[in-house]
Amino acid sequence: MNRRRTPSKPKVISQTRKKKVYDNYSSGRYIFVAVAMGLIAIVLIARLAFIQVIEPEYLSNQADKRSLRITESIAHRGNIEDRNGEELAVSVPAYAIWVDPKQVKKHFAFTRQEWKDSIVVNPKTGVERYTKKYFYESKKWPALAEVLDVNIDNIAAMIQKPNSRFAYLKRQVNDPIVKYIKQLKLPGIASQLESHRFYPTGEINANILGLTDLDAQGIEGIEKSYNKFLQGQSGERRVRKDRLGNVIDNIAVVKEKKLAGNLQLTIDQRIQAVAYSELKRAVKINNASSGSIVVIDIHNGEIYAMANYPSFNPNDRNQYQAYKLRNRAITDTFEPGSTVKPLVVASALINHKTNPDEIVDTNPGWMHVGGRRVRDGHNYGKISLAKILKKSSNVGVSKLALRLKPDQLQQTFADFGLGNDTGIGLIGESAGRLPIRHRWSDFELATMSFGYGITATTLQLAKAYSILGSGGMEYPISIIKSATPAVGRQVIPKHIALEVVGMMEGVTEVGGTARKAKVDGYRIAGKTGTSRKAVAGGYGDDYVAVFAGIAPATRPRFAIAVMINEPQGDRYYAGDVAAPVFAAVMKSSLLLSHVLPDDRDQSYTYLEAK
Amino acid sequence: MSGNRDNLLLLILADLRHYVVIVILGILILISALYNIYTTHETRELVTKKEYLSQQKDNLMIEWRNLLIEEHTLDEHSRIRSVAIHKLSMAQPTKNNSVLVEIR
Numbered sequence: 248m249n250r251r252r253t254p255s256k257p258k259v260i261s262q263t264r265k266k267k268v269y270d271n272y273s274s275g276r277y278i279f280v281a282v283a284m285g286l287i288a289i290v291l292i293a294r295l296a297f298i299q300v301i302e303p304e305y306l307s308n309q310a311d312k313r314s315l316r317i318t319e320s321i322a323h324r325g326n327i328e329d330r331n332g333e334e335l336a337v338s339v340p341a342y343a344i345w346v347d348p349k350q351v352k353k354h355f356a357f358t359r360q361e362w363k364d365s366i367v368v369n370p371k372t373g374v375e376r377y378t379k380k381y382f383y384e385s386k387k388w389p390a391l392a393e394v395l396d397v398n399i400d401n402i403a404a405m406i407q408k409p410n411s412r413f414a415y416l417k418r419q420v421n422d423p424i425v426k427y428i429k430q431l432k433l434p435g436i437a438s439q440l441e442s443h444r445f446y447p448t449g450e451i452n453a454n455i456l457g458l459t460d461l462d463a464q465g466i467e468g469i470e471k472s473y474n475k476f477l478q479g480q481s482g483e484r485r486v487r488k489d490r491l492g493n494v495i496d497n498i499a500v501v502k503e504k505k506l507a508g509n510l511q512l513t514i515d516q517r518i519q520a521v522a523y524s525e526l527k528r529a530v531k532i533n534n535a536s537s538g539s540i541v542v543i544d545i546h547n548g549e550i551y552a553m554a555n556y557p558s559f560n561p562n563d564r565n566q567y568q569a570y571k572l573r574n575r576a577i578t579d580t581f582e583p584g585s586t587v588k589p590l591v592v593a594s595a596l597i598n599h600k601t602n603p604d605e606i607v608d609t610n611p612g613w614m615h616v617g618g619r620r621v622r623d624g625h626n627y628g629k630i631s632l633a634k635i636l637k638k639s640s641n642v643g644v645s646k647l648a649l650r651l652k653p654d655q656l657q658q659t660f661a662d663f664g665l666g667n668d669t670g671i672g673l674i675g676e677s678a679g680r681l682p683i684r685h686r687w688s689d690f691e692l693a694t695m696s697f698g699y700g701i702t703a704t705t706l707q708l709a710k711a712y713s714i715l716g717s718g719g720m721e722y723p724i725s726i727i728k729s730a731t732p733a734v735g736r737q738v739i740p741k742h743i744a745l746e747v748v749g750m751m752e753g754v755t756e757v758g759g760t761a762r763k764a765k766v767d768g769y770r771i772a773g774k775t776g777t778s779r780k781a782v783a784g785g786y787g788d789d790y791v792a793v794f795a796g797i798a799p800a801t802r803p804r805f806a807i808a809v810m811i812n813e814p815q816g817d818r819y820y821a822g823d824v825a826a827p828v829f830a831a832v833m834k835s836s837l838l839l840s841h842v843l844p845d846d847r848d849q850s851y852t853y854l855e856a857k
Numbered sequence: 858m859s860g861n862r863d864n865l866l867l868l869i870l871a872d873l874r875h876y877v878v879i880v881i882l883g884i885l886i887l888i889s890a891l892y893n894i895y896t897t898h899e900t901r902e903l904v905t906k907k908e909y910l911s912q913q914k915d916n917l918m919i920e921w922r923n924l925l926i927e928e929h930t931l932d933e934h935s936r937i938r939s940v941a942i943h944k945l946s947m948a949q950p951t952k953n954n955s956v957l958v959e960i961r
Contacts, residue, residue, distance in 0.1 A: 339923055340919055447933065494905055494908040495904055517934055521938075523935075843957070844957065
């Protein structure tokens with residue numbers, strides 16, 4: 248700038264002006280100001296450099312302390328729904344109310360003496376003031392006790408514990424109560440978010456769903472088997488918050504949030520509800536000790552209903568008793584009795600030891616096998632295979648079994664899934680007992696043909712019948728809905744399975760063992776089984792009443808097995824005890840699933856599409 | 858320029874014009890810095906808003922779950938069944954009063 252200006256500047260003017268300016272110019276003052284300014288600048292720059300370059304951590308740490316926060320976002324446990332999307336288990340947020348006794352003790356006195364000791368005199372005004380309130384005079388604590396439904400003496404005892412810093416007052420408290428407690432503004436009382444599991448269907452599904460503990464971990468049933476899937480993971484983020492607590496910046500994800508999966512079951516809650524209530528009624532009417540029922544879709548092995556009694560309401564933990572929780576349909580085995588007779592007939596047909604038109608002579612209604620006697624209720628004379636099943640003739644079925652080699656019969660039983668797990672994938676499943684050995688006495692073979700000496704679960708029995716109904720196709724049993732259709736495996740020749748199903752139709756007819764299993768409009772193929780329960784040293788006086796069946800007989804859709812354990816009274820036969828349950832549940836299943844009636848004798852008004 | 862020597866303002870302006878590129882760059886830097894501040898502020902507001910909305914979403918989700926429970930407590934099948942039978946005197950249709958319609 249100077250370079251350009253100087254040549255064109257007239258000297259006179261500039262000199263006169265300069266004179267004015269420099270008249271009182273003092274170089275000493277100039278230097279002083281310059282040095283002072285320079286020093287200040289240097290100090291400022293040095294300070295700046297110190298803050299920015301040499302030690303930047305201190306201040307940024309201080310800033311972070313005031314603004315960096317970690318926020319947690321809770322992942323609630325996944326819902327469990329039935330096949331129609333109806334929720335069977337839902338998690339909602341709940342709160343745990345806890346107390347810090349030390350904080351409370353700071354503000355409240357528990358004895359009069361303590362209260363008097365807390366007096367403080369203001370040195371300026373001389374006014375006396377109690378720093379603590381007397382606990383039992385406060386109206387807030389009784390209010391808290393009342394809203395939490397906890398005895399106030401318990402709360403007092405909890406707080407008075409020495410050196411305690413944490414105690415739950417109550418867990419699983421819902422939101423309105425928490426808001427009320429916050430309004431009380433009691434010192435030392437705080438809430439903590441947790442999750443509450445709620446089962447809208449109550450006792451109906453308790454056995455299969457199981458339940459969770461207070462920390463939302465599955466401890467029984469499906470809740471346990473699929474705990475990992477249902478659980479999810481709460482996420483944590485590091486964020487920057489402003490003065491008002493608003494998040495202004497997302498810094499980093501500390502823990503990835505993993506949303507919990509929702510689980511869809513194959514259960515149809517409508518059928519399940521009917522199954523449970525019918526089973527419960529049958530168990531109560533017959534004074535039985537327990538009962539189970541399983542409904543299986545024959546075409547893909549999906550379980551439509553699986554109910555047990557006794558059950559309990561999982562929403563009320565006071566009812567919790569281990570024996571009520573057991574999913575008896577998969578854990579409890581019993582001797583299936585006469586319900587295995589159709590399988591024996593199938594085995595004889597498979598091994599070409601009989602043909603569907605054979606007439607078996609059961610005269611005189613009993614026979615000796617290996618020195619022991621096998622008896623029928625009556626002498627049925629010469630009867631067809633279908634009649635053997637209709638009348639449940641022990642003699643007839645023993646004669647068929649004795650033509651078979653033991654391993655042939657066993658192989659058929661194994662093909663029907665006895666003695667093996669069903670593929671349902673739930674914890675606690677029992678595989679039953681199908682003894683494998685080479686030497687069998689004739690009597691043992693005969694008793695095995697009417698269902699003694701082997702054990703099965705209700706689910707296994709239902710599966711065996713569903714294999715019959717599907718024309719010999721075995722599908723893995725599933726209770727979790729899967730997107731891919733189940734792949735079946737042919738285990739029994741199709742024509743034999745269907746022939747046996749046809750033979751089982753007689754059971755609901757006049758003279759059959761289970762006329763009460765009849766369902767209006769549909770043809771039923773089924774079999775009763777009433778077996779004595781084994782006790783130490785032989786068979787006792789208690790019975791297991793079983794009915795297993797398939798419907799509609801011409802185009803099978805559902806297989807149902809009903810087991811009533813230890814019915815008391817005169818009517819302990821399966822035809823009286825278990826068959827009515829079967830009929831009621833089968834009727835609901837067929838109607839709700841819109842299965843076409845196949846019994847043409849029935850007077851339906853029929854509109855055909857043109 | 859040469860006409861009015863002692864007008865400092867004009868001198869400064871003339872000088873600025875000489876370094877016009879630098880001046881423009883300086884102004885641009887200034888604008889950019891201010892805009893940076895503005896954008897940061899805007900971003901923070903949006904983040905806050907998003908946070909608020911997701912909080913709201915969580916609350917709605919919780920409400921939904923509670924409503925779900927209420928719904929399923931009310932539409933529980935055995936309850937509906939007993940209401941239908943006892944209060945409304947309904948019955949399951951028998952074969953005589955039902956009509957089969959084939960759907961194709």
